[in-house]
Every structure is written in structure tokens, then in C-alpha cells.
Amino acid sequence: MPAIRTTCAYCGVGCGIAAQVTGERSVTIKGDKRHPANHGRLCSKGTYLGETVGLEGRLLHPMIGDRQVSWNAALDEVAGRMRAVIAEHGPEAVAFYVSGQLLTEDYYVANKLAKGFVGTGNIDTNSRLCMASAVAAHNRAFGEDVVPCSYADLDCADLVILVGSNTAWCHPVAWQRIEAAREKCGTKLVVIDPRRTETAAMADLHIPVSPDGDVALFNALLDAVAKRGGLDAQFMRDQCDVPDGFLQALSGDHGIDPELFARLVDLVIEHPRTVTLFSQGANQSVCGTDKGNAIINFHLATGRINRPGAGPFSITGQPNAMGGREVGGLANMLACHLGFSEAEREAVADFWQAPNLCAGPGLKAVDLYRALHAGRIKFLWVMATNPAVSMPDAGFVREALARCPNVIVSDVIADTDTGSFADVRLPALAWGEKDGTVTNSERTISRQRALFAAPGEARADWQIICDVAGRLGYGSDFGFQNPAAVFREYAAMTRLPAQAGKALDLTPWADCSDVDYDTMAPFQWGGRDVFKDGFSTPNGRGRLIAVKPWTGNRHGLVLNTGRYRDQWHTMTRTGLSASLSKHRREPLLEVSPGDAERIGVPDGGFARLRSAQGESIFRVAVSDGQSQGELFAPMHFTDQNAGGGRTGLVVHAATDPVSGQPGFKNSAVELVPY
């Protein structure tokens, strides 16, 4: 049997996989040499996917409470509960919390049901936690949420700047491309990160920026580059809108060691083909949108965009965060990169023939759980995510879930922290069973393909949503027979952004056959030079945005959070792999030597980490990669897989005022010996 070409389940690199099925539930995984994201490379997480396809711990049957029921009974229950809440409290008492683990087809029908037919804008996604600030920055600068870069730009840049990204651990195949370019072409590498991460330790230059100090740093960098004659005055004049006094308002204050800063400026001046790759360290911040725009400003003002080897490159955490963004998974967007202007609402209502198009944007994730806690939301459907662990201030989120009278959870795992609050649990298909598309960080759409038959009674998420829609009386609008039919409708809908001068345009796929869909090869929408004919703003010009450095309080001790190399999210999949679990067996709190001595917490001992939100016990790892006054903890660990190390309980729920993304980094904390 030939290998099946599919896509990795994990990060936003979106590597292609050649999967050789070797038994009923066994598979050999290799990198797909023809996939443009990875050309055959894989990291440890992708390589060991085969260790995670067993059925241990799977949710295989619909459940109401602890009772196994038929699909008909479960779907009737979900639709009945939703209908009753809408009748008594209105559509805005209904909310959906979905996930970048969903396929685009799942996301599309969830968004269509919520925003077009139920009539609630309250559908948000865990991608809010990952890259909503990059989305907001793109919209401000380009007029559309478009990443104007490709992985191939990493191969031909002469300078790569990583901001808030431990790329070697979190996007390892992108890192392998950077390493290959360094070896082959002498590409220089700068890492801007408060920690000396594994990535920073391998860089030509590490700038240990203070938490949330990135805007000050990029403003100062642009100021210094301008003074050295490094601006592209013609590009700014011909292709950008520049606010009055923009350059004069840039401050030289940056708080970085002057020698390091001077080396950074030299590298930038000497290497005009620059890619700045930014990730959760930039986005997960109370000023994440401004950070994104400070980075984009640098690229627009120096003309380092729209040409090979140059551009601001937001890289997503999840496999399909981009697909979700395209079909309106965020509460503040309609489908297909459209917003809520009257014209855009009319266009969407007309396309869907939607009876109840929501009046405006819904609640973003943190506000959604606040509304749940306050009793304003009375029905919540969670799909493919575990907010009881992954949301900031997770203790509050648990209280909110416990208070909600109608919690529906669609998941592949039977016992998750979030599932323990569910009234109804619906068994969904997992990676290796489901079929559809994902979009990676460079806008490449790839197929995920089924390797195995559906286990137990598990069903595709898009199918479950359509089954509920049918019970709500919308069967003819959700009568899709397969994921290809969903994709065709989505592709046809992209004529709306195309007509509005936006770049997202999949209309050639609107009439594709099922065979075309099944044999789809990876392709990048918009192409590599997506903005060659101008940006997506009404006048076609990019916008520099005046952004001010963060001026919040500096606390005595702050917590930053992040990922381990071989774990993923809340470990419901990677935790199944013995090979992956060898890398880090428990959550470690990294503490600088100076703080460890001052507080009296020895390496390998235990300490209590606490904040205004909550507390958890951690084993301490003294690390000279940590700056004094800053701690680091991983995000993954849960009640199910660790006694302590529950980072989400401690993290504050402050959000970026533009994007609504939680500022997972820079939480004020205390540490005491345990």
C-alpha cells in the first residue's frame, strides 16, 4: 500500500508527512519530501506521531453525564439545551470555544452555525491565546490578516531575527531551515528574548530584552537605523502611509546593554535581507499588538518586505490557527477575513442566506469565560481544546465551567480537565482519522487525510455540528455530504474578500470535484509575493503605526511561560508517547541563581509559586539562562499528568487592549520555599 500524504498534527510549521499504515492502529511516519514546509524534515513530535494513535483513553461513545447514549439521544440533548437557552435568554447566551486543532472544514461550519444561524458572535478560539495580536497587527498595517512571508524566505535571508520564539524547541523544522541557511549561506541570527533559551544560546547575538520591552527596542532600532541612513525612503513614499512626525517620535531609549544594541544595529545595517520571525513571546503580552506593529514598522520603513528573504513573519503555534483565522474562528471577525461593517455583514448574510446573522463581534476568550462566570452565558460548546488548563487564571475558568448549566465538550479524549465539567461529551475523530484541510503559518493549505477507520462511534467535528444544526431546523443549509463539500462552499465564499480587494481568494476551488479535493497538493494562497500589487488597505498602501513603549509596572518577580520541545498543549496526545515523555518528565520552574539563593530555593527542591490568581507547587531548576527577577514555567501540565506544576492557575488574565490576547508572560508572582 502506498504511503498516505498528510500533515503533522502539531505546530504551525505544518510539515507534510508520508504515513505508511502498517496495521489496524499502527503507522510508520516519515517526512514528505514534496511538501514545501519541510522537504522531508520532521522534528521529534512529528516523528513519534505513530506512538500516539492507540485507542487508550479515547472517548468512543456519546455520553450524557456518565451514561453512554446513542448519537441521536446526544444530539437531541445538545440541540434541545441550546434551543431552550436561546428561547429563554436569547442567542448571545450561547457560546462556542473552538480550537486551532480543528480542521478548516470543522471551523467553517462551527462559525457559520454560530454567527449566521444561532445569531451569536460568541465563538472564539484558543488561537486567541496564541496569535490574536499578530492578527490585529496585520490588520492595522496591511488592511488584512496576511503573513507576507514564506519558509523559503528563511533559506535566502542574510539576517534572521527571532523575537519571543524558542524556535529550536517550538518550531523545530523552521529552525532546521535556519540552521541550514546559516551553514550554507552564512546567514546571521539574532534572538531577542528575555531568556537565554536553547535557541538564544546558538545565536550570533542574543538580546535579553526585558519582558514587554520589545516595542521600546524596535522603536530604538528603527531610530538608530534611520540615523545611519538605513531607511528606504522611496518605498515609504511610494507604498506606505506614514503618520505625521512618526520618525521624530521614535525614542532611542531601549534599556539594552549599549554594546549589544550597537552590534544589533550593525548587523541590521550590514544585512538588508532580513526576516523577523515572531511568535508567542511577542504575542502573549498586554502590548502584543503594538509589538507586532513595531516589528512591521521596521520592515516597512526599511523596505524589507515584498522581496525574497525579507519580511515580518508571524509563526503560529497550532496546526490550523491560520485556517481558523481564514474562516472566522475569532469572535471579532466574520468569515473570509471580513469584519462587521454594514457592507460586510450584508455580503455574508446574503451568501449564507443567514436568518440570524449576529449583530456584531462576540466576546473574546477571556471575556467569554468572565461572562460564563457571571452567568450571562448559559450554554457553552467546547471543541478540541482544554481551557480548564490552558486559559490564564485557570482556577477562575474552572469555576466558570462549574457554574454553567450547559457545557458540551467535543473531544477525542475521554477524561480531560475540561471534560469533567461537561453535561454532554461528544466523541470526535482524532488526527489520523479525520479528513480535511489545514493552513500553516506561510498560508500553505495542505490536506490532513484519514489513515484509519473511525474508532467506536467517533464522528468528524464538521459532521457533529451539521447534525446539531439539522436539529435546530437548518438542515438544508448544513447538508454537506463530505468535507470536500464544505471546502467548496468556503472557497466560493472567498469571492467576497476578493471583491473587497483582499488577498484571500480560493475561488478556483469553488467547483472542485471530490477527486480534486482528495488529491489536493499543498498550495500557498496569495502566492509568495502576496502584496506585489499593493497591500489590502483601501488605498493599497501599507500603514506604519505609531506605537509607544510599554510603561506598566515592573514587579519584583515575574513569571514567563512557554513550551517544552517534546510536549504539546495539555499533553493529551504527546503524553501518550513514551519516546516524547523522556525529554522532560515533569514541569520545572526555572529560577536564576541569584533569585534561588536570595529566596532559599535549592536546585531540585520544591517551591510554592503564587500570585493574585492562585498557586501551585513546582520543582526548582536553577538556571543561568534566567535573568534575575524572572521565572519560567512550562504551560503543559494538568491535574491528569502532574501533581503540581499547574502554570495556568498562577498566570494573570490581563489582555492586550486591541487584540484581547491574554498576556501569558510577565505575571507578577511570589516564590517561597516549600
Ligand code: SF4
Ligand atoms: Fe510537526 Fe511542527 Fe515538528 Fe513539523 S516542526 S514535525 S509541524 S511539530
